[in-house]
Amino acid sequence: QVQLQESGPGLVKPSQTLPLTCTVSGGSISSGGYFWTWIRQPAGKGLEWIGRINNSGRTNYNPSLQSRVTMSVDTSKRQISLILSSVTAADTAVYYCAKNEHGALDYWGQGTLVTVSS
């Protein structure tokens, strides 16, 4: 049973960079055929697909965020990282990581709340 756990700073100041980490347990992060995806949900709003990365480092980003998003994978640490630069209050959200297989997100983390405020 794959388990994912997001972690992050909780509070970030406007214009700064937001680093998030997703740690994978209970399954192989190195197996091919699937991607690790980041999703976010601002309070009271819907889900937004941020982007994904596979174990080889191949990435795909939401065009609306592409200029500010960087994802990476560290298979030795079983971690997937998301960096979002130049954050604003609009980036305040719960951030989730999930495993993407067969075009669907079959395992999700519990999410981590990030607030952008001075």
Place this chain on the structure above:
Amino acid sequence: QSALTQPPSASGSPGQSVTISCTGTSSDVGGYNFVSWYQHYPGKAPKLMIYEVSKRPSGVPNRFSGSKSGNTASLTVSGLQAEDEADYYCSSYVGSEIYVFGTGTKVTVL
């Protein structure tokens, strides 16, 4: 990419059926069979209920079913139970290795 369109709310009495629509375009929902549905309780991790339009993951009750016609996908919950009260989101592949979510539907069990 614009979010797929879902009704903000849907409701039904216990035992009844409720159907949620997810409308896109020929470039997303209508163009690919990678439509999935998620159940989301506030404060919890979303749960995959349907993938590839109509397939159910192991453990998901067969009361949940998915279908697609043209540019609109649908999730039907039959035999509504109190535990089905949640937010539901659709998602679709939109090409170029990109995915998009629907606007979300709050299902209320009356």
